[in-house]
Amino acid sequence: MLRLGFILYLFIGTTFAGSAMIAALVAGYDTTMPVIYSSIAGFVAAIPVAWLVARELYSGD
Numbered sequence: 001m002l003r004l005g006f007i008l009y010l011f012i013g014t015t016f017a018g019s020a021m022i023a024a025l026v027a028g029y030d031t032t033m034p035v036i037y038s039s040i041a042g043f044v045a046a047i048p049v050a051w052l053v054a055r056e057l058y059s060g061d
Contacts, residue, residue: 005054012050017042 020042
């Protein structure tokens, strides 16, 4: 399950980071640090989501 979680995290983390970055840019934060912070927040928020998705896929129920 750990390998599946890492693979899912690659895709989910990128999607969340990109979405958070676009949200920060739309909100008017167009300097470097807010964009970086929002991307990091997206990557961190994707950890539990990837774990939950991997658990559901691995259980097969």
